[in-house]
Amino acid sequence: MIRLFDLSLKLNGFPIKKAKVELDKIVHFSEEEYSLFLENKKKEIVDFHLKNNLFYSELAGNATAENWENLPILTKQNLQKPLEERLSKDYSKKNIYLNKTSGSSGTPFVFAKDKYAHALTWSSIIMRFGWFRIDFNHSFQARFYGIPLDFIGYQKERFKDFLTRRFRFPVFDLSDEILDKFLQKFKTKKFDYINGYTSSIVLFAKYLENNNIILNKVCPTLKACFVTSEMLFESDKKLLEKQFGIPIIREYGASELDLIAFENPDGEWQINSETLFVEILDENNNLVPHGTEGKIVITSLFNKAHPFIRYEIGDIGILDEKSTPKKPILKKLIGRTNDVAILPSGKKSPGLTFYYVTKSIIEDDGNVKEFIIKQTKIDAFEIEYVADAALVSEQIQKIKGAIDLYLEPNLNFTFTRKSVLERSNRGKLKQFQSNL
Known part of the structure; x- marks a missing residue:
């Protein structure tokens, strides 16, 4: 049978064969070899972006890879500017993999990966599904x-x-x-x-x-x-x-990064240490001991087109005490839950349906910074959003059209522009909440 999947990646310019070879090499490192590989990769990716990415070098100031703790924590707010201003030298929309985040954390943006980094993402997914x-x-x-x-x-x-x-x-x-x-x-x-x-x-x-x-x-x-x-x-x-x-297997990922953790056949939530470096930090951005909860901060070790270095993803988690650098285990993920919307017709739609609707609001100009949707009555919803400029009636009509299409007609939506949105006590923005 033709290997259509591999072929489609290859035809789209993703060097899947080369990526599979590199991934296999990393997987077979000993703990010692892995620690050496990790230190080299961290230094290499930071040095690359300091030299070739104006957006990152301005953000990092005088910080270098040698003093890892002094490197800035990259937040989603930092990334809310046109993609062209965030791409590394010699990368353009022509030679990258381009996509939008789902905004499931309520802060959407457009991102890029270079083709090799994206091929590695796929190799990592293929390997993990292969476990089963x-x-x-x-x-x-x-x-x-x-x-x-x-x-x-x-x-x-x-x-x-x-x-x-x-x-x-x-x-x-x-x-x-x-x-x-x-x-x-x-x-x-x-x-x-x-x-x-x-x-x-x-x-x-x-x-x-x-x-x-x-x-x-x-x-x-x-x-x-x-x-x-x-x-x-x-x-x-x-x-x-x-x-x-x-068997039911839990997967935890982020479109802008990779698979972050994937349940292995032993039932452990194994973190992807081949293409990512995951840290758990406290409120003051200091490393917490294994077994302690903190915010999840992730470095993409291979993405040269766009920096994701010490990137705060917006989730809270705990690393297991038995984690090693090569095999970190996610003990618990706290955050990212979604409600289901119940509509007048009796139809049930998962909160993530709104991701498809709100995608129509998300433009690359970064005007809409954050949004949440609340269901207040069976047929009434409120969209609260933070933006530089208020949505104009044309945009609102477009959103209403998308809502009719994806959910059902005759739902009532009110749009409220806010200067700040309320967050959970964990600082998590829940994109959809039902008050029914």
Whole structure:
């Protein structure tokens, strides 16, 4: 069978073969060799950006890689300026991988990776899924995700799904009728694994529970289920294991970085130490001992197109006491939970649906700094946002159009521009909250 997945990466200019070789080398380092590799990579990436990236060298001032603790903590606010001002020398929109963050932390921005760094991201994903006998070139994925609803965006995603052997279950409407249709697909298709947003997959499991159905009895080819983008609570994990009859694997990542942590076959949440360096810091940006909670700060060791050095991702976590530099274990992730919106028609939509809606607000000019959406009544929502300039009626119409399309018509939205948004006691901005 043609290795379509690898081929599609190669055709898009991502040197996947070279990346797989390098990743394999890093994985087989001893602890000692790894520590040496890590120190060299940290120094190399900082020196590169100090020399070739004006945005980073201005931010860092006189700090150097030798005094790691003095390097600035990069925040999402720092990144809210046009991408051109943040790219390294010799990188432009022509020779990078370009994308937007989901804004699930409420602070959206456009980012870049160089092609080799992105190939390494894919190599790392391929390796980790391989722990569970999943091969992207041959395994068939049941994908619980959103999809752009405009014609071109929709066709593009569907074509990507074809190339990467995925069947997509759009998660904008998760009413029982739709979930029943999902179930029928599992009866007729030979899926190898499930991948997608936690809350949507949990809703599907609850539907199966109500109907006394065990999924791998209906679809015996299923090997594993990978949940991502939202918290998986212990009670939900037990429900998934019971209703699906397969291992449930937690994934924690960020589009601008990489897979950050991935549950290994021993049930440990293993941090990706091959392409990232993860630190847990206190309020004053000092390292905390393993076993203590703090903010997660991450350095991308290979991305030369755009600096992500000591980047504060907006999550709180705890490293396990038994972590080593080569094999750090995430003991607990605190943060990133999403509600489900219940609409007048009875339709249920995960809070992440709003990511597809708010994407229409997010322009590269960085005007909208942050936003949150609150459901105040069954048909009423408030969007609070922080921006340099107020949204104009044309933008509001565009958002309302997107809401009609993705959710349903006749919902009432009010837009309030604020100078600051309220945060949780952990400093986390919850992008969607339901007050119902």
